[in-house]
Amino acid sequence: MAADYRLTLSLWVLLILCVSLTQAFYIPGWSIKSYSDGETIPLFVNKVYSDSTQLQFAYSELPFVCPPSGRKNGLGLISGSNVALNLGEVLRGDRIMVSDYQLEMGKDEEVRYLCSHKIDRAGMRRAQEIVKNGYVAEWILDNLPGATSFVTVDKRQKYYAAGFKMGSEDLSPTTGKPRYFINNHVTLVVRYHRAPGRDGNQGKKVIVGFEVYAKSIEAVNRDASGLPENIHDVRNGMELRMPRNTTTTISGDTHTDFSPEMSEHYDDSATLTIPYTYSVYFREDENLEWANRWDLYFVNQEESSNIHWLAIVNSVVISMLLTAAVAVIFMRTIRGDIKGYKENGIEEGKLKIRARKGHRSPRMNSAEKGGLLDQLDADHDADLSSDDESIEDTTGWKLVHGDVFRSxxxxxxxxxxxxxxxxxxxxxxxxxxxxxxxxxxxxxxxxxxxxxxxxxxxxxxxxxxxxxxxxxxxxxxxxxxxxxxxxxxxxxxxxxxxxxxxxxxxxxxxxxxxxxxxxxxxxxxxxxxxxxxxxxxxxxxxxxxxxxxHPIKANVIPRQIPLQSWYTKSMQGVLVAGLIPFAVIFIELLFVFKSLWQDKSGYYYVFGFLAVVSTILILAVMEVTVIAVYIQLCSENYNWWWQSFFVGGGSAIWVFAYCVYYYFHHLHIQGFVSMLLFFAYSFLACTVYGLLTGTIGFLTAYAFVRRIYGAIKAD
Structure with missing residues (x-):
């Protein structure tokens, strides 16, 4: 017992050390790209996504953004050309394309004209829908996603949220109806640091941050080149609204109607021209090295490290309680039973059993009087009565030794x-x-x-x-x-x-x-x-x-299984047993779900904590399965094969139930297709999780059953 507890304690210490090591060890990328002053930096546009829907769209395919011009940049890349994607990028909905934005290392641009794009009413409605659903855009510069910067609650540290808003919404002060504004100007802030090694000695720089600040600027009050008069003093935004003057004929007279309601039904040929501009600023950041440039995206996760530690403590406490229960089963109950058998004797691998006074075999209770099973039990009782040795009564898991390995x-x-x-x-x-x-x-x-x-x-x-x-x-x-x-x-x-x-x-x-x-x-x-x-x-x-x-061969005729308690029945046992592994992981599930369903642009990257919780989860599944199978065998129910698989994967039911709860209480997903995607992907994820943990439970139960019945056979 002491050696087992020392081993368990050593395991926990090792797992805690793994957390520290995995947090410290980080490979930021495959190669460092350094830039000389004036060198072209390609900017790629990817996709737009929203927290209120599961549908993503390629940025370049939106009808209201500037179409690619097809010109070459300084690196020979043609705007509008697609970037080759790996399988993972395709499956996650990435559609990366070379843009027309021109950036040169170290060269600031206070304001630069991109294009003026004319859209029809359908394009305007599409833009309104994108803004209304809170879509954000993902651009990529030097493999860094464009981000909006924030500060922590205590205002001590800065962090990034990948993506930037496509527009904004407010209420009209006169009509009280919603108005939608498109962000047609972006300020790109590129933060750089001196390149390490030889490149740094040559004056080259590496990019350590990419920030995008979007704003909406009205189409009027611009010069001949399409630039706003004052980029820093913007009074009105670019509202997504068609001209209201609609012409119709009433009794032969021409009538001009300025009603917004009328404009929604007439003048389908009307268009709206959206001018797009951008600014570029390069700022040196001496405090941030290239190897740590992704850290700003994870500051928000690091702030919640206390909650992660709470999840680990919760998991460790539950696992220790299970470990103690399994230790009692192995060290006291099962070892005592086997020792009793060793003292009473075993004949040809079958336990010699003296029935209790007044106790009848389950077969005899279920068979009609005078039947074949009655004759078999009578012969069995006659063999027992011929034995002069005093043998203890046999109950529980020992009775099913001849059926426990039945297929x-x-x-x-x-x-x-x-x-x-x-x-x-x-x-x-x-x-x-x-x-x-x-x-x-x-x-x-x-x-x-x-x-x-x-x-x-x-x-x-x-x-x-x-x-x-x-x-x-x-x-x-x-x-x-x-x-x-x-x-x-x-x-x-x-x-x-x-x-x-x-x-x-x-x-x-x-x-x-x-x-x-x-x-x-x-x-x-x-x-x-x-x-x-x-x-x-x-x-x-x-x-x-x-x-x-198998250490023991199965009997030809199976035993009848007696009436089972409620907690040993299949569905009830699976739900009760599955609740314990779910309790081990449910705190960490909060962060996983938030990363997957809410912060689609964010990156779950606390894998050190996840590794520890996963290890404890595996131990919990193994121990819960051992306990559940032992209780089932003690109830003289030898159908443990499927039950061990279901018990091991039982927590998947609770995880799916938690997905349903999370959908209705934390998400604001709209639309039938988005709802269908959420529940279908949640079901597939829970199926994967259930198969994985169910397999662990099955193999653990098989090893446990072979061990205890093999010990009886050996004795």
């Missing part, structure tokens, strides 16, 4: 599910490890999804291996069929769901929609790479390695 119903489905869970576990551990060591970082745009897809495909070999071995352990013979089910079941669910959702997103012309070519590429990855890997793993696991052997 479960629908084992041909359970084996592929466990195989898919191992595939997801390999992928998740790989992503978490790479993130903690800084390989997957915000400067590697789309890297998390791209690497995750690669790990998932490669892990197909693990999926096939574990699925085939479990399938053969259950007595299956058609391993090729099991291989196909393993390769197609879960990936097929993901693909079909994504494809159906994509149809809705396509109809909205959103950049969130996955292009058809990308869908074809995903199918090729699935069928041409993953499926052969699953086949190879299945062949090796089924043919070369074979099944796991």
């Amino acid at each position: 479960p119903a629908n084992g041909g489905i359970l084996a592929p599910l466990v195989g898919s869970g191992m595939q997801l576990l390999f992928m998740s551990l790989g992503l978490l490890a790479l993130s903690c060591f800084g390989v997957l970082n915000p400067s590697f745009r789309g890297g998390f999804i791209s690497v995750g897809m690669a790990l998932f495909v490669v892990a197909g070999a693990f999926s096939g291996y574990f699925s085939a071995r479990i399938y053969k352990t259950f007595g299956g013979q058609l391993w090729q069929k099991n291989c196909m089910v393993t390769a197609l079941l879960f990936p097929g669910l993901l693909f079909v769901t994504t494809f159906i959702l994509n149809l809705f997103v396509w109809a909205q012309a959103s950049s969130t929609a996955i292009p058809f070519g990308t869908l074809v590429g995903l199918v090729a990855l699935w069928l041409l790479i993953q499926l052969p890997l699953v086949y190879a793993g299945s062949w090796y696991g089924f043919v070369r390695v074979g099944s796991w052997t």
